[in-house]
Amino acid sequence: KASPRLRxxxxxxxxxxxxFARENEITVDEWMAGLELLNESGRMSNDRRNEGQLLxxxxxxxxxxxxxxxxxxxxxxxxxxSTAILGPFWRKDAPRRKMGETIVFGIESGDRxxxxxxxxxxxxxxPIEGAELDVWHTAPNGLYEQQDPDQPDMNLxxxxxxxxxGRYNFYCLRPTSYPIPFDGPxxxxxxxxxxxxxxxxxxxxxxxxxxYKPIVTQLFDRRDKYITNDxxxxxxxxxxxxxxxxxxxxxxxxxxxYDFKLASF
Ligand code: DHB
Ligand code: FE
Numbered sequence: 001k002a003s004p005r006l007r008x009x010x011x012x013x014x015x016x017x018x019x020f021a022r023e024n025e026i027t028v029d030e031w032m033a034g035l036e037l038l039n040e041s042g043r044m045s046n047d048r049r050n051e052g053q054l055l056x057x058x059x060x061x062x063x064x065x066x067x068x069x070x071x072x073x074x075x076x077x078x079x080x081x082s083t084a085i086l087g088p089f090w091r092k093d094a095p096r097r098k099m100g101e102t103i104v105f106g107i108e109s110g111d112r113x114x115x116x117x118x119x120x121x122x123x124x125x126x127p128i129e130g131a132e133l134d135v136w137h138t139a140p141n142g143l144y145e146q147q148d149p150d151q152p153d154m155n156l157x158x159x160x161x162x163x164x165x166g167r168y169n170f171y172c173l174r175p176t177s178y179p180i181p182f183d184g185p186x187x188x189x190x191x192x193x194x195x196x197x198x199x200x201x202x203x204x205x206x207x208x209x210x211x212y213k214p215i216v217t218q219l220f221d222r223r224d225k226y227i228t229n230d231x232x233x234x235x236x237x238x239x240x241x242x243x244x245x246x247x248x249x250x251x252x253x254x255x256x257x258y259d260f261k262l263a264s265f
Contacts, residue, residue, distance in 0.1 A: 049181070057087070058189065063084075066083055066084060066216075066234075081238075087204065094135075097159065097170065101171070102170065103170060104155070105151075107173070112253055114254070115257075116170075117259045118167050119260045131161070132159055132209065133160045133205060134158075135170070174256075177198055178201075179199070182197040196229075199232060203218065213264075219241050221243055241256060
């Protein structure tokens with residue numbers, strides 16, 4: 001038996017999709033072209049490629065539902081860390097690493113960065129013990145590890161668990177801007193719309209902790225030229241960061257300090 005929510009949502013979808021077709025006088029040929037785009041995106045998709053998600057993302061849909069979902073979570077102005085879209089490149093079971101370790105392997109280029117901070121309760125400011133920080137970003141060539149046969153498996157990914165002080169720290173790279181994969185329907189659509197495929201430099205995170213609402217987010221580099229022009233509309237001002245020069249540590253030239261703020265259930 002259909003749930004009330006499903007009934008409501010599908011009724012609304014059908015209404016809007018019919019209005020869309022009527023308003024634009026969509027012809028059979030145009031509908032077929034759209035259908036072919038969807039079918040091609042299905043054919044392309046696999047474990048390593050989520051073309052349907054890319055299509056949604058360039059239309060701003062993942063970003064919109066992220067914002068809607070976040071509004072339900074955030075109950076205060078100085079609230080928890082803002083969320084941002086998951087994107088198509090998260091992998092489950094990233095390696096667990098010890099605090100202070102690096103997530104960079106087999107890569108010589110790129111700006112080494114020391115990232116550190118605390119995971120705290122946004123209401124009380126108290127550190128959260130046992131919070132898991134799952135992090136992933138691209139290599140300087142703009143590719144995530146699963147897109148790039150030259151990178152070791154699970155490169156530039158890691159999971160870190162906080163101790164009593166809620167602190168975390170690890171080494172990564174200062175990320176670079178890069179194009180979303182544009183060799184499929186999403187790329188073709190961008191081209192037809194005279195749009196670029198670039199995303200501003202970012203690092204992805206999922207922060208979870210017992211008793212707290214999980215946060216999926218990204219941190220962005222203020223100096224990136226695409227910071228105001230993200231192909232998938234994910235940038236939020238509170239997530240734009242300054243990477244600062246870092247002296248006295250042979251393992252890093254930049255520093256990124258950030259405290260993740262979580263909301264308890
Ligand atoms: C998308 C998101 C990303 O974080 C990324 O690296 C590439 C693409 C996306 O939303 O499609
Ligand atoms: Fe990304």
